[in-house]
Amino acid sequence: MNGKPGWRELAEGDVVPAGTAEQFETGDWRTERPTWHPERCIQCLLCWISCPDSAIVVKDQKMTGFNYHHCKGCGICAKECPVKPEKAITMGPER
Amino acid sequence: MSLGKYIQAFPEYGAERMGAPVASFNRISAEPIRVHCSISEPDLVIVLDPTLMGKVDVIAGLDKNGAIIINTTETAAAVRQTLKLQGAKVYTVDASGISRATIGREIPNTPMLAALVKVSGLFDFETMLKDTEGKLKKKFISKPEVVKGNLDAMRRAYSEVKGE
Amino acid sequence: MAKVVARTGNEAMAEAMRQINPDVVAAYPITPATEIVMIFAKYVADGLVDTNYVAVESEHSAMSACVGAAAAGARVMTGTSSQGLALMYEILPIAAALRLPIVLSDVNRALSGPINIHCDHSDTMAARDFGWLQIFSENSQEAYDGLIQAVRIAEDPRVHLPAMVTTDGFIISHCLDKIELLEDSEVKEFIGPERKAPNSLLNLEKPVSIGLLDLQDYYFEHRLPVAEAMRGAKKVILEVADEFAKKFGRKYGLCEAYKLEDAEHVVVALGSTCGTAKVVVDELRSKGVRAGLLKIRVFRPFPGEEIAAALAKAKTVAVLDRSDSWSAQGGQVFTEVRSVMFDLPVKPKIINFIYGLGGREIDQGQIRQVYDCLQKVEKQPLVQYLGVRE
Numbered sequence: 001m002n003g004k005p006g007w008r009e010l011a012e013g014d015v016v017p018a019g020t021a022e023q024f025e026t027g028d029w030r031t032e033r034p035t036w037h038p039e040r041c042i043q044c045l046l047c048w049i050s051c052p053d054s055a056i057v058v059k060d061q062k063m064t065g066f067n068y069h070h071c072k073g074c075g076i077c078a079k080e081c082p083v084k085p086e087k088a089i090t091m092g093p094e095r
Numbered sequence: 096m097s098l099g100k101y102i103q104a105f106p107e108y109g110a111e112r113m114g115a116p117v118a119s120f121n122r123i124s125a126e127p128i129r130v131h132c133s134i135s136e137p138d139l140v141i142v143l144d145p146t147l148m149g150k151v152d153v154i155a156g157l158d159k160n161g162a163i164i165i166n167t168t169e170t171a172a173a174v175r176q177t178l179k180l181q182g183a184k185v186y187t188v189d190a191s192g193i194s195r196a197t198i199g200r201e202i203p204n205t206p207m208l209a210a211l212v213k214v215s216g217l218f219d220f221e222t223m224l225k226d227t228e229g230k231l232k233k234k235f236i237s238k239p240e241v242v243k244g245n246l247d248a249m250r251r252a253y254s255e256v257k258g259e
Numbered sequence: 260m261a262k263v264v265a266r267t268g269n270e271a272m273a274e275a276m277r278q279i280n281p282d283v284v285a286a287y288p289i290t291p292a293t294e295i296v297m298i299f300a301k302y303v304a305d306g307l308v309d310t311n312y313v314a315v316e317s318e319h320s321a322m323s324a325c326v327g328a329a330a331a332g333a334r335v336m337t338g339t340s341s342q343g344l345a346l347m348y349e350i351l352p353i354a355a356a357l358r359l360p361i362v363l364s365d366v367n368r369a370l371s372g373p374i375n376i377h378c379d380h381s382d383t384m385a386a387r388d389f390g391w392l393q394i395f396s397e398n399s400q401e402a403y404d405g406l407i408q409a410v411r412i413a414e415d416p417r418v419h420l421p422a423m424v425t426t427d428g429f430i431i432s433h434c435l436d437k438i439e440l441l442e443d444s445e446v447k448e449f450i451g452p453e454r455k456a457p458n459s460l461l462n463l464e465k466p467v468s469i470g471l472l473d474l475q476d477y478y479f480e481h482r483l484p485v486a487e488a489m490r491g492a493k494k495v496i497l498e499v500a501d502e503f504a505k506k507f508g509r510k511y512g513l514c515e516a517y518k519l520e521d522a523e524h525v526v527v528a529l530g531s532t533c534g535t536a537k538v539v540v541d542e543l544r545s546k547g548v549r550a551g552l553l554k555i556r557v558f559r560p561f562p563g564e565e566i567a568a569a570l571a572k573a574k575t576v577a578v579l580d581r582s583d584s585w586s587a588q589g590g591q592v593f594t595e596v597r598s599v600m601f602d603l604p605v606k607p608k609i610i611n612f613i614y615g616l617g618g619r620e621i622d623q624g625q626i627r628q629v630y631d632c633l634q635k636v637e638k639q640p641l642v643q644y645l646g647v648r649e
Contacts, residue, residue, distance in 0.1 A: 001476060007481070007483045010480055014470055014473060015458050017465075018466035105430070105434035108291075131398070131532070132622040
């Protein structure tokens with residue numbers, strides 16, 4: 001508990017600035033890492049819809065990769081990817 | 096209150112049903128009223144419904160120098176006998192009959208108030224009539240006959256209340 | 260110019276709410292508090308206030324909506340009683356922890372069961388540990404004045420806590436009484452045109468999150484300020500009361516001492532019973548008994564030092580509790596009053612009477628009986644029940 005602010009230093013009433021999750025690195029919780037294979041990708045964006053952490057980076061309506069700062073490696077994107085026989089997103093161990 | 100007195104009025108809320116006996120209490124005083132309990136030793140009792148006599152102890156705690164006013168066609172002497180009341184004054188007035196004749200419905204409330212003013216001499220009757228007229232006019236803005244009926248009822252009850 | 264009118268406690272509360280003109284009222288009706296929000300809803304319908312009235316499906320939702328609206332920065336009020344207050348219990352401590360100055364008019368009514376609609380203080384006493392300010396009223400005038408003052412107190416930056424102002428169910432809520440109203444402009448000026456919230460959920464310039472999960476590392480630090488604000492509230496309550504007295508002439512404190520100066524036998528009570536007790540004190544004084552009354556107006560924060568000082572010279576003290584804490588050690592008021600007297604150099608003998616549960620009549624005769632007991636206090640048990648059939 002040492003090093004954390006005392007009660008007098010906290011803002012009144014359990015109030016904090018909004019949107020701070022953006023700055024908080026949750027990517028280091030990852031034990032598995034998704035890899036994108038653009039050559040197989042059909043740009044259906046099902047991964048983007050399914051990602052619970054907004055970690056699929058989309059530019060100009062196209063999947064362009066992962067935000068590894070926030071991706072927790074849950075694997076939902078790989079599970080939902082419909083490309084056959086080999087998926088466009090695969091999971092491997094986090095290095 | 097418009098005469099500079101302090102007032103307190105409160106009902107006894109029980110399980111209210113049409114026709115069930117209900118009680119309510121009033122205090123009038125020249126001093127601020129601080130007590131907040133029911134009245135167990137009234138100076139004045141008003142019985143709006145004569146069928147309550149015999150069912151409810153309407154004279155409980157009534158002061159020896161107090162008075163009871165009853166809405167009934169019977170005489171004060173007959174009522175005194177029914178109630179087995181010693182001391183205190185008994186007054187009767189046929190407020191139900193009066194209200195049927197003047198208001199057109201059995202609403203004995205305003206004539207009973209007029210009887211109260213006559214018996215108690217608490218305040219000036221004409222002032223009370225004016226005050227009542229003002230209040231009823233606001234409530235029955237589209238029914239002037241209701242206002243007139245009530246005022247007539249009060250005048251009749253004021254002159255017809257009799258006692259011993 | 261003050262206007263003298265006849266109003267029941269509920270009408271007086273509704274009138275104060277109209278003059279306060281809160282931004283949001285979220286309420287669910289319950290006897291005997293129904294009229295407060297019913298009359299106020301009519302004011303809303305008639306366009307006499309600017310309030311956004313939120314009709315909800317329960318008191319739990321009412322208080323939840325109040326918390327949401329207050330977190331958005333609004334001035335928020337509601338009203339309830341008994342089971343309704345009990346249904347709010349889950350949300351009440353959240354309002355305090357988030358430091359939201361919601362003002363609630365509570366009509367004291369017995370908690371079920373058996374089911375009952377009449378006055379006792381069990382509903383309010385059960386809410387004493389939720390971080391809300393609690394102000395009791397002896398009559399309609401105090402309820403009206405108290406509600407207006409509560410807005411100022413709750414919104415003071417040194418307090419920022421929710422407040423409930425209570426009247427005794429039916430005894431005050433439905434009793435027509437002569438009271439003095441302030442002008443609308445006087446109320447508006449006294450409470451200020453709007454609440455100055457330090458944060459608002461609707462402020463896009465400074466977006467905030469309110470009411471987050473706090474675990475072992477932060478919860479304690481977020482609760483402690485409630486205790487600190489409660490301690491500081493005493494001073495603010497007195498300041499607001501002083502300003503009110505200067506402007507409008509009616510004086511209020513944390514407690515009211517009635518003929519305590521040289522009193523040997525003192526009764527401590529809350530709410531409407533105090534009016535009746537004052538009459539008994541006068542009567543006993545005329546017979547040479549040195550009787551006195553200590554009325555506790557503010558129960559939260561608890562005016563401990565003030566009570567101890569007021570009772571220091573008494574020989575005997577009887578605390579009247581209109582609720583039982585079921586602790587087998589007496590009612591809530593008794594245990595707290597007795598506790599603050601522990602450090603007095605000379606302790607008066609103190610006993611407890613639990614009375615008036617479920618609206619049981621408390622009259623002059625019973626209060627006289629309490630003073631009689633005080634005059635032979637050695638023979639009295641610590642806790643007894645007044646006015647119950649054996």
